Amino acid sequence: MRFYEFESRKIVELAGIPVTEYGFCKTADEAKAAAERIGGPVVVKSQVLTGGRMKAGGVKFADSPEEAAALAEEILQLEINGHIPRGVLVDPKAQVKQEYYAGVVWDGTAKRPLMLFSDMGGIDIEEVAEKHPDHVGRGHVSNLLPISDYEAKKVIAATGVTGSQLNRATPVLARLARLFRDNDMTLAEINPLAELEDGSFVALDAHMEMEDEAKGRQKRLLEGELSIEPEDTREPYEPSEFERSVKAIDSADHRGVIQGKDHGFEGNLGLVIGAGGGSLTLTDAVRSQGGKPANYSEIGGNPSVAKACGLAKEVLGKEGVEKIAVMMSIVSNTRVDIVARGVIKACLELDKDPAETIAIFRIPGAWEEEGFKILDKYGVEYCDRSVSMWEAAGRAVAKIQGAEA
Amino acid sequence: MSILLDKDFTFIVQGITGREAVNLTRECLDYGSNVVGGVTPGRKGREVHGVPVFDTVEQAVENHGSPVDGSVVTVPPAFTKDAVFEALEAGMKLIVIVTERIPRGDVAEMVELADSKGARIIGPNCLGLIVPEVCKMGGIGGPAKDAAKAYAPGSVGVMSRSGGMTTEISSSLTAAGLGVSTAISIGGDAIIGSTYAELMPFFEADEQTKAIVIYTEPGGRMEAQLSEWVSENDSRLPIVAFMAGKFMDDEEMKGMSFGHAGTIVEGAEDTATQKIARLEAAGIAVVERIDEIPAAVAERIGG
Numbered sequence: 001m002r003f004y005e006f007e008s009r010k011i012v013e014l015a016g017i018p019v020t021e022y023g024f025c026k027t028a029d030e031a032k033a034a035a036e037r038i039g040g041p042v043v044v045k046s047q048v049l050t051g052g053r054m055k056a057g058g059v060k061f062a063d064s065p066e067e068a069a070a071l072a073e074e075i076l077q078l079e080i081n082g083h084i085p086r087g088v089l090v091d092p093k094a095q096v097k098q099e100y101y102a103g104v105v106w107d108g109t110a111k112r113p114l115m116l117f118s119d120m121g122g123i124d125i126e127e128v129a130e131k132h133p134d135h136v137g138r139g140h141v142s143n144l145l146p147i148s149d150y151e152a153k154k155v156i157a158a159t160g161v162t163g164s165q166l167n168r169a170t171p172v173l174a175r176l177a178r179l180f181r182d183n184d185m186t187l188a189e190i191n192p193l194a195e196l197e198d199g200s201f202v203a204l205d206a207h208m209e210m211e212d213e214a215k216g217r218q219k220r221l222l223e224g225e226l227s228i229e230p231e232d233t234r235e236p237y238e239p240s241e242f243e244r245s246v247k248a249i250d251s252a253d254h255r256g257v258i259q260g261k262d263h264g265f266e267g268n269l270g271l272v273i274g275a276g277g278g279s280l281t282l283t284d285a286v287r288s289q290g291g292k293p294a295n296y297s298e299i300g301g302n303p304s305v306a307k308a309c310g311l312a313k314e315v316l317g318k319e320g321v322e323k324i325a326v327m328m329s330i331v332s333n334t335r336v337d338i339v340a341r342g343v344i345k346a347c348l349e350l351d352k353d354p355a356e357t358i359a360i361f362r363i364p365g366a367w368e369e370e371g372f373k374i375l376d377k378y379g380v381e382y383c384d385r386s387v388s389m390w391e392a393a394g395r396a397v398a399k400i401q402g403a404e405a
Numbered sequence: 406m407s408i409l410l411d412k413d414f415t416f417i418v419q420g421i422t423g424r425e426a427v428n429l430t431r432e433c434l435d436y437g438s439n440v441v442g443g444v445t446p447g448r449k450g451r452e453v454h455g456v457p458v459f460d461t462v463e464q465a466v467e468n469h470g471s472p473v474d475g476s477v478v479t480v481p482p483a484f485t486k487d488a489v490f491e492a493l494e495a496g497m498k499l500i501v502i503v504t505e506r507i508p509r510g511d512v513a514e515m516v517e518l519a520d521s522k523g524a525r526i527i528g529p530n531c532l533g534l535i536v537p538e539v540c541k542m543g544g545i546g547g548p549a550k551d552a553a554k555a556y557a558p559g560s561v562g563v564m565s566r567s568g569g570m571t572t573e574i575s576s577s578l579t580a581a582g583l584g585v586s587t588a589i590s591i592g593g594d595a596i597i598g599s600t601y602a603e604l605m606p607f608f609e610a611d612e613q614t615k616a617i618v619i620y621t622e623p624g625g626r627m628e629a630q631l632s633e634w635v636s637e638n639d640s641r642l643p644i645v646a647f648m649a650g651k652f653m654d655d656e657e658m659k660g661m662s663f664g665h666a667g668t669i670v671e672g673a674e675d676t677a678t679q680k681i682a683r684l685e686a687a688g689i690a691v692v693e694r695i696d697e698i699p700a701a702v703a704e705r706i707g708g
Contacts, residue, residue, distance in 0.1 A: 106509065106513075106595070106596065108595055108596055108625050108626050108627070109600075109626050109627075109630050111512075111513045111516050111517070111596050112513060112517070113513075142517065143510065143513040143514040143516075143517045144514055144517050144518060181510060184508050184510050186509075211508050211509060211510070213482070213506045213507065213508045213509075213666070214508035214510070216483075217483070217508075236659075236660040236661060261661070261663070263657065263658075263661065264655060264657035264658055274569075275567070275568075275569040276567050276568075276569065276593060276663075276664035276665050276668075277565070277566065277567020277568075277569055277570035277593075277620060277622065277649055277664055277665070278567070278569050278570060278573070279663070279664055280567075280622060280649035280650040280652075280653075280663060280664045280668070281570065281647075281649040281695055283650075283652050284649060284650065284651045284652055285694070285695070287651075287652055288651075288693070288694075296663065298663075298664065328569070329567075329569040329570055329572070329573035330555060330569065330572045330573045330576055331547075331569070332544065332546060332547020332548065332551050332552075332572065333425075333428075333544070333547065365547065365551060366547060366548070366551060385573075385576055385580075386580070388577070388694075388695060388696035389573065389695050389696070390694045390695050390696045391696065
């Protein structure tokens with residue numbers, strides 16, 4: 001889950017990292033009031049969950065509260081990469097002596113959080129790491145032991161930073177690492193971390209992402225401190241009607257799991273497929289053989305007839321879908337007969353002939369004999385494990401292309 | 406021979422009274438595995454298919470009378486870390502975590518504690534591992550009669566990020582007469598207890614294993630790590646890889662996760678195309694089609 005800049009600012013502040021006086025505003029009037037409170041020149045920044053704000057005109061400078069209000073008015077209506085801003089952030093135009101970078105990310109290979117620090121802040125850290133590797137310090141922290149300040153100090157000192165700068169930056173990086181661990185973040189970045197003219201260090205911009213699986217136990221931060229509604233899931237795109245319907249069918253019954261996605265798919269072959277890895281393999285197999293999937297789906301666990309039927313009906317209800325392919329890798333938990341019953345029921349309820357509508361049924365495994373008997377009865381083409389997932393997908397593609405010709 | 410398990414291997418099931426765990430216990434017993442106890446707090450005194458249930462891991466070990474080798478953990482995500490810590494504290498050396506949707510911070514804590522105790526974790530979000538006709542630890546392959554159909558003893562080590570695909574691939578190796586030495590469902594999360602590269606030395610040391618098959622997906626650095634391992638170690642084992650999820654390379658799929666929690670493309674480095682290139686550069690054969698695996702393995706074992 002991604003956070004807006006104003007939320008990241010608050011998270012950093014809660015962790016005891018100094019920030020400048022700032023205001024999150026939803027109207028021009030609020031922006032004016034914030035600028036008055038801050039005093040002096042300010043910067044008005046669009047609050048969107050996408051990059052390239054500066055280029056798009058979503059970050060502008062104002063010398064007076066009136067100007068800040070006018071700019072806020074403009075930025076609040078400016079769509080950036082299809083995103084409408086949540087509001088604007090009003091910040092003082094800080095007198096920066098030097099910009100640094102402080103970040104913490106997961107190192108999946110070491111299975112530990114990795115602290116990163118650079119004395120070349122304000123630009124993309126990957127670029128710095130590539131062009132100036134000696135300006136990036138790194139250090140892992142334990143998942144279990146308390147994080148000590150000296151661990152952060154070592155990382156910063158490795159970039160050559162010393163003097164009062166080292167002593168000011170050390171607690172910032174150490175606190176960022178603790179925040180990362182305590183709040184189940186997958187990314188915690190302060191860029192730039194600024195040294196101001198008076199020698200103090202402040203987080204000028206922060207970027208935080210939290211692990212979705214941990215949202216439940218981070219309620220106090222999410223709902224308490226940040227007032228984020230539980231419905232505010234921040235998917236990378238708006239769920240489609242198909243996606244919402246499949247989700248509703250899944251939630252209505254605790255047995256088994258079904259998922260459906262159609263973002264980025266617009267073909268004519270509906271896919272009723274599973275499980276996790278099987279769905280990925282089958283979607284590739286259909287596309288590699290010239291097929292055009294109308295959707296992606298996943299059947300997992302042991303769903304009821306109603307659930308399998310519900311998924312098949314939603315897929316068949318999508319515009320342009322002529323046939324469905326019902327396929328899975330060998331199943332041990334999912335029952336073949338139940339899925340067979342579900343997809344046939346879906347066809348019948350939509351007044352379609354299962355033999356015509358189901359291009360292929362390839363689910364080998366538990367209860368397959370019973371399943372195949374049902375499919376025989378309705379004349380649906382099926383196969384067992386001797387027919388590979390690739391071949392089954394190919395048969396489905398050939399059938400739908402034959403129907404087109 | 407085999408890796409990690411043998412016919413004398415003993416284990417318990419934590420969360421044994423849960424619906425799925427009851428089935429898993431039945432399957433493992435039918436397959437001939439030594440399930441010596443189960444734990445569900447507050448359910449001491451019950452039995453699950455003849456396996457005694459206890460409140461604590463310590464009680465289960467005490468009842469067995471000698472050290473227990475491992476544990477299958479199938480408790481809800483919020484309680485998994487505690488359960489795994491308890492098992493590690495009781496001296497278990499191999500822990501299979503079936504549970505999915507565990508925050509990765511918890512997984513990282515469990516792995517760090519396991520490392521400090523010389524123990525190994527498989528998973529989370531996995532189906533466990535199987536040595537054909539010897540022992541199965543977890544739901545892998547399903548009921549004993551289904552597992553027998555897909556898994557015959559043989560020469561190929563299988564590691565897969567997908568539980569279902571572990572069985573699909575093993576079944577095709579069995580049908581081709583190659584068979585399986587040990588098959589491991591390593592789990593589909595971003596951080597897991599044992600990666601391909603971390604398991605390779607075990608297969609390397611196993612005489613029965615003549616080749617390795619891996620099933621892999623976009624997301625993460627696990628394949629890069631394997632490529633590095635292969636380049637740095639003069640391995641005797643040819644590796645055949647299959648990469649699923651190539652469609653995720655499309656621009657509109659960026660940032661979306663499919664299949665497993667770890668299967669999400671976050672940078673340019675972890676796309677299917679990049680991974681295939683890296684694996685091939687390390688001399689690993691990447692097959693285009695799932696049904697090309699057995700022939701690719703046979704060719705490499707033969708030559």
